[in-house]
Each structure stands twice: as C-alpha cells, then as structure tokens.
Amino acid sequence: QTGETHKFVYNRYMPLIFIGGMPRSGTTLLRVLLDAHPDIRCGEETRVIPRLLGFRQSWLKAPFESRRLSEAGITAEVLDQAVGAFILEIIAKHGTPAPRLCNKDPFTLRSAVYLRYLFPNSKFIFMIRDGRAVVHSIISRKVTISGFDLKDFRQCLKKWNAAMSAMVCIVMYVISYLIHGLTLCMCEQHYQCQQLGTGVCLPVHYEQLVLQPKVWLEKILSFLSVPWNESVLNSIISRKIIIPEYDLKDFRMCEQHSQCQQLGTGVCLPVHYEQLVLQPKVWLEKILSFLSVPWNESVLHHEELVNKKNGISLSKYLLERSTDQVIKPINIEALLERSTDQVIKPINIEALSKWVGQMPDDVVKDMSEIAPMLAMLGYDPNANPPNYGTADALVQENMKHLEKYKEDWYAKQKEM
Amino acid sequence: QTGETHKFVYNRYMPLIFIGGMPRSGTTLLRVLLDAHPDIRCGEETRVIPRLLGFRQSWLKAPFESRRLSEAGITAEVLDQAVGAFILEIIAKHGTPAPRLCNKDPFTLRSAVYLRYLFPNSKFIFMIRDGRAVVHSIISRKVTISGFDLKDFRQCLKKWNAAMSAMVCIVMYVISYLIHGLTLCMCEQHYQCQQLGTGVCLPVHYEQLVLQPKVWLEKILSFLSVPWNESVLNSIISRKIIIPEYDLKDFRMCEQHSQCQQLGTGVCLPVHYEQLVLQPKVWLEKILSFLSVPWNESVLHHEELVNKKNGISLSKYLLERSTDQVIKPINIEALLERSTDQVIKPINIEALSKWVGQMPDDVVKDMSEIAPMLAMLGYDPNANPPNYGTADALVQENMKHLEKYKEDWYAKQKEM
Numbered sequence: 073q074t075g076e077t078h079k080f081v082y083n084r085y086m087p088l089i090f091i092g093g094m095p096r097s098g099t100t101l102l103r104v105l106l107d108a109h110p111d112i113r114c115g116e117e118t119r120v121i122p123r124l125l126g127f128r129q130s131w132l133k134a135p136f137e138s139r140r141l142s143e144a145g146i147t148a149e150v151l152d153q154a155v156g157a158f159i160l161e162i163i164a165k166h167g168t169p170a171p172r173l174c175n176k177d178p179f180t181l182r183s184a185v186y187l188r189y190l191f192p193n194s195k196f197i198f199m200i201r202d203g204r205a206v207v208h209s210i211i212s213r214k215v216t217i218s219g220f221d222l223k224d225f226r227q228c229l230k231k232w233n234a235a236m237s238a239m240v241c242i243v244m245y246v247i248s249y250l251i252h253g254l255t256l257c258m259c260e261q262h263y264q265c266q267q268l269g270t271g272v273c274l275p276v277h278y279e280q281l282v283l284q285p286k287v288w289l290e291k292i293l294s295f296l297s298v299p300w301n302e303s304v305l306n307s308i309i310s311r312k313i314i315i316p317e318y319d320l321k322d323f324r325m326c327e328q329h330s331q332c333q334q335l336g337t338g339v340c341l342p343v344h345y346e347q348l349v350l351q352p353k354v355w356l357e358k359i360l361s362f363l364s365v366p367w368n369e370s371v372l373h374h375e376e377l378v379n380k381k382n383g384i385s386l387s388k389y390l391l392e393r394s395t396d397q398v399i400k401p402i403n404i405e406a407l408l409e410r411s412t413d414q415v416i417k418p419i420n421i422e423a424l425s426k427w428v429g430q431m432p433d434d435v436v437k438d439m440s441e442i443a444p445m446l447a448m449l450g451y452d453p454n455a456n457p458p459n460y461g462t463a464d465a466l467v468q469e470n471m472k473h474l475e476k477y478k479e480d481w482y483a484k485q486k487e488m
Numbered sequence: 489q490t491g492e493t494h495k496f497v498y499n500r501y502m503p504l505i506f507i508g509g510m511p512r513s514g515t516t517l518l519r520v521l522l523d524a525h526p527d528i529r530c531g532e533e534t535r536v537i538p539r540l541l542g543f544r545q546s547w548l549k550a551p552f553e554s555r556r557l558s559e560a561g562i563t564a565e566v567l568d569q570a571v572g573a574f575i576l577e578i579i580a581k582h583g584t585p586a587p588r589l590c591n592k593d594p595f596t597l598r599s600a601v602y603l604r605y606l607f608p609n610s611k612f613i614f615m616i617r618d619g620r621a622v623v624h625s626i627i628s629r630k631v632t633i634s635g636f637d638l639k640d641f642r643q644c645l646k647k648w649n650a651a652m653s654a655m656v657c658i659v660m661y662v663i664s665y666l667i668h669g670l671t672l673c674m675c676e677q678h679y680q681c682q683q684l685g686t687g688v689c690l691p692v693h694y695e696q697l698v699l700q701p702k703v704w705l706e707k708i709l710s711f712l713s714v715p716w717n718e719s720v721l722n723s724i725i726s727r728k729i730i731i732p733e734y735d736l737k738d739f740r741m742c743e744q745h746s747q748c749q750q751l752g753t754g755v756c757l758p759v760h761y762e763q764l765v766l767q768p769k770v771w772l773e774k775i776l777s778f779l780s781v782p783w784n785e786s787v788l789h790h791e792e793l794v795n796k797k798n799g800i801s802l803s804k805y806l807l808e809r810s811t812d813q814v815i816k817p818i819n820i821e822a823l824l825e826r827s828t829d830q831v832i833k834p835i836n837i838e839a840l841s842k843w844v845g846q847m848p849d850d851v852v853k854d855m856s857e858i859a860p861m862l863a864m865l866g867y868d869p870n871a872n873p874p875n876y877g878t879a880d881a882l883v884q885e886n887m888k889h890l891e892k893y894k895e896d897w898y899a900k901q902k903e904m
Contacts (some may be wrong), residue, residue, distance in 0.1 A: 115560070116559065116560035117557065117560055118562055119553075119557060119560065119561055119562070120547065120562060120567070120570070123543070124540075124543075125803070127539070127540075127543065131536065137535075140535065141535060142535070143532065143536065144531070144532035144533055144534055144582060145531055145532060145581075145582035145583045145801070146534055146535070146536060146582050148577065149580050149581075150578065150581045151536070151578075153577040153581055154536070154573075154574045154575075154581075155574070155575035155576045156575045156578035157570075157574055157576075158570045158571070158574040159570075159574055160571045161566070161569040161570035161572075162566065162570045163568075163569075164567045165561075165565075165569055166560060166561035166562050166563075166566050167561050183550075263512070274568055332642065381717060385561070387556075387559040470607060
C-alpha cells in the first residue's frame, strides 16, 4: 500500500501503543490524532482483541476450568503464547504497516498489566473524562454498552463508576510494596480470593486499614508470617496524596490506584479528555515524547488526513446495492464507530459541557454518592460544570472556523 | 524434554493431524494409539481450540458483526492469520515436540474444511461409532455435553443424530459438482441462506429433489441462470450408493455427505470405532499409511507407554493438599478426560455392545426414526447389536489377559 515495497518486521517486543478507557471518553479522538502522525498507525477498533482477553480471563478465572486446561498442558504460559500471537496478527494486519503500531479498543485497559507482560515494550494511554459527560454522550447518542440502561442517568452513572473503579482498582500497595511487592487487589480479584480460601488470601477492607491501621497491620503481617515492624505504620501516615481541585480530608489514597498506575508513569500515561481538547499542543507534545515519537505538526490537523491515502482510516458506511435487489437498509449508526462523525472535525470543545442541565435534579444532587470516582479522578461532583481550564489559541481558532462553516461541516457529517 | 537439544520448527504448512468425531466415539483411544508412535504427539484435549473456532464462527455468522469487523480491517483473511497463529501455538506448545504434531478435540471436525484451509497439508481422521453405544456411554458415565439430558435416551439419541448430521451435512453436491463446484449445504448454512435472501441463496429440500428431480433441476438451473441440460438428470439416476447392511430403496444418497467427505478421502479418513477395536492391526496400518507415517509395533501396545517419559501423557488427578488446609475434594470425574481409565488398558472390545438391553423398549422400537443417521453411517437400527465383525488374534489375546488379571486392572483404574 505504500507503493514501494517495504519489509515491515513485527514481533511481540516492538514498542506497541495501547489506547484505552471508558467508551465516549475521547479514545477515538486520541487515536485519530496519533494516526495523523506519519510514524504511527492505530486504525479502527478491532472488537476481537478485548473479546479474546475476556475469554482467556474466563478460562483462567474458574479454578476448575484452569485446572483442566493445565492438566492438558495448556498452562498460562502456553495460553500467553497463543493469545499474544493472535493479538499481534490482528494489530499488524488490520491496517497499513507503520514503524509504530497502535491499538485502540476501549476496554483493553482492563488487561493492561497482562498486555504489558505479553508485549514487554508496549506503552499505554488511559483516557479519562468527566463521567457526567461520558454518560450524557452514551445516552444522547444511544450507544449500546452492555449493562447500561439508556433511559436512566442514575443507573448509567453507577455503571460508569463501577467500570472506572475496575480500571482503577484500589490496590493495597502500601504493605505489599514495603514488604513483598505482593499486590493485594480488592476489585475483580475478590472472587479469586474467596476461591483460594482464607489460608491463602486475606481480604482487607481499605476503610478499615486507614481507620484502624495498627490493628489491621498486625493481622496482615501475622497472616504473611512477617515479624512486626513500626516502619509500615510510619509510611502510611507520612505520605499525603494531593488530588487537584478536591480535598480528600478523611481518606488517605494509597499510592498506586489503577491497572494503569500499577504499570507506572513510564509505561502508562493517564490523559484527561478535557485537557487534550483544551490544550492539544501541550498534551500531544507530552504524549509523543512519552511514546518517544518525534514531534510532527500533522497531529494538530488530523482533519486534513481523514480517509486520505496513507492518512486516517475511519469506519465508513457505503450502502451496497445488488443489481436488482435493494438490500434492507441496515441501522447505520450501529455500523460506524460512534465518534466517526465527530472526529472528522478539527480539535474542538463542542462536547465539553453538553451534559450540563441534561440530568434530573435528584441525580445532580446525589452526584458524589452515585459516582465517587468523579472526585477520585479530580472532577468536582458538585460543580456543574467544573472549571476544566482554558482553550489554547489553536482550539479557539478551530471553534471560530467551525462556527463560520457550520453548514459545510454539518453536510460533511451527514455524508459520513 | 528429550534430554538433548533438538530444534523443532513449526509452521502452518506442516502435516498436522486432526482427530475428531462425537465424544465417546473412540477419539481418545485413537489418539493414544497414535501417541504411542515415536514420530507422533497428540496429547490431551486442548478445549480452547474448538472454542476459538466457535467464537470465530459466531463473529462471522452474524452479517452485522462481520460487516463491522471488515469495516475495521478485520477481514476474514486477517482473522484467519490470527486464528491460525493461536491454534498453532496451542498445538505446538501444550506437549512435547515431535515430527508429526496432532490435535484431538472431538468437535474440531465441525470446522474441518476451515482447518484444512488454515493448515493446507493437514489430514483428518473422523471417528464414527454406533450412536446407541455413544449415548449409552454418555449416560452411564455421566458425561456432561451441552444439550444432552442424561435421564432421557430418546432425547440423547436425537441430539447425537443432529450432531452427526451437522458433521455429515447433506451436501447438494450433485448439481454444483456437475456445473459450478458450488456447494449448496443445507445444514447450519440454512440460517445464512435466509440472511442472503432468495435472490442470492435458494433452499432446496433433498427429498423434493430426489422425488421430483426434473421439476427441481429446472428451478435450480434457471436460478443459476444456466441453460437446461439433460446430463444433470442422467447423472442423479445412474449412480447407486451402497451402504453395507442397509438397503436404501427409496432414497438416493448424493455422493458427498460430510465436512470430512467434502475434504475427500485423501485428506479425511472416516474410521469406525468398532473396526478399530476388532481389527486394530488392519486399521492402524491403514491409518499410518494414510498419514504417511512408517509402521511401528508400539501402536499396538500403547498401554506399555502410558504416563512414561516420552510416552503417552494422560490427564491425571493428583489431590493437592496445602500445608494445613485440605482443599475441598473436587469432583474427580470432571477433572480427568473421561476415557482415561479405559485407554490405560490394551486394545479391547469390552465397550462394544454394553449398550444392548440398556434402553427402554419404546426407544429400541422407534430407533430408525429417532436416529436415521445410524443407517446413513452403516449401522442397522433394528439389530441389537448389529454384527460389528470378528476380533483379530491380538484383541482376543488382550481380552483373555484382561479377564485373567481383572483385579490388577481394576486397581490400576482406581489409582488413576
């Protein structure tokens, strides 16, 4: 496809890029911005990669099934080879080759630690967005995500909160980090912990630990058959976690608090959607340097490369007609990736606060209980909207352009 | 594992062996016989290969989903690369290396044509057994297979019949073979045919075609926009299909009638369980020559190699105890491959007619309607049991040996 014949070698040690986060959090925007870079190729959501990751997890999660597999020689290592080979083929072959290959399937980030193990030189970008904006977008654009009731803001906000906390599982890192590097994760692993039995896995409630540290640290150390040492107690109290715009008086956040953060800032970069669209140049410079990719202005003007040769491939809908038979018109929205009609536009902040005033008053009132993850991610649940920051010159320019050529852009969206 | 360091290269063009058929039809017996051969390694059922094949089929079967995948660049070809890579890693790595690698997962044969496409030099062995014996074995050994009600012989016989006909789908080959090589398959593809619409896919009922060939052939040829030609009519009538022990007066079997047979006898060899255990030497010579593997006496004495180094690996159950905690006793049967305790014995015919006298009289009476596939596969539904043939000298010897050392073998089975 590049005209000349280039040989692209691909293997599991190449520096792959994974973009993830909740759907409707800007994952498509970021992937098209990176797709605009000559060295990077992401392409559309593969859909099959998160599914295979899910199948693997279900096989290994059930103690019985994983025992049967290992009896048959299908150890975790053998399964890793097969899963790694499958994922690499899909990433390498579902689009044009490029020096830096990238994958964007929102929910892959739930397996970030595992993907890092399969692809030891990969890097991850975790897109984070105000949950109220995410839920408003899901409901207003009728995006079907299993478990989300599109008629109920409160229910969707709770589901968003649960999904984010699964990606941001509270890791009881402080003890394990100090003593063993053993991670006691209290999210999905709770089921596994039960299966292993109290002799092997000790559930520890975060709130108890931070409210009664001495009592629980003594229980934990004896469970680990490790002699008591004051250092563990001092370490919890001395560290203060600062979350911008939100003062966590009564809770002490333990240091590491996400699959993304388990990997560390050298491997996984959290990016807030609001910052990306307000200050694209600042954040794209951060992102490209994090990915060790040279700066290129094209990332600021992706709209000029959409659906162009060697440009950005967006899932598009062509109504195919057989010679004499009109194929039943298929529900168009479901065929496209849902952000296609938005990302054809230059970077803009149209969607930033669309959610304000769209939610029932009782939901707005109870926001901090319904979605505690908002505060944890730095969004004030009681500000409608919070102050996301100021747009840079480029974005202000784009907004004027979009206002001026509103009809043209509307026609272009329809055409997609 | 072989002590010295050998380099084994594996790729999708190696002559892989696939053993398949209904569970309880002798697939495990055949794989341990072949495992006894120094050049061949099958190993236990992988469980994950048929699952991945099922996932792929479900992705591509739904027109909507396959359209979304191809929009994302995940064409059938890209998916083939990924599925092929996954399967190859599992087969190559879940056991010791060997010049001829083999896979035994009963239901893979439902995708034989696809597997042949992925592995162009592979060969297939389709194990066939009297459905009454299969069902009796499933019920008496409480083998859980989805959809089989272990309290109901009639229901299980119908399920067996449906499963076998899925593997042996009636292929309207006669027209397509003569004209286009186009296969009109009336089994699972019926759903796909409906989706494509009558302009593209014409359902043809076998019974109508053989009862009213001229009427239907005219309809079919005009649907294919092919001018009428008497040759199609002559060809149907002139060929006679002979099925041993069963006289098909009113039906004319079309020539090709199975996934296995679509591949042709050079690629897929049907083997009847009863013949394999009655005449093992005759049939193992046929099988090894079909696989182009040199003859080796070890295949006739597999019992001497079970669980030995470089011998035959059987899924076994070791009760693991943690230091002070007895892990809840797990349901042992479910952990082993269900034929393990049978295949440790030398080749024998103990299980051949165990089913006789075990089924309700009404089921025995209605057998030919409940399970028409019995006749199609050469088993007389009204003979209880049919004459399966005579045992060769080796098997007669083995039966005497098993009778003489009954207690020892019983103890060995218990030990497994």
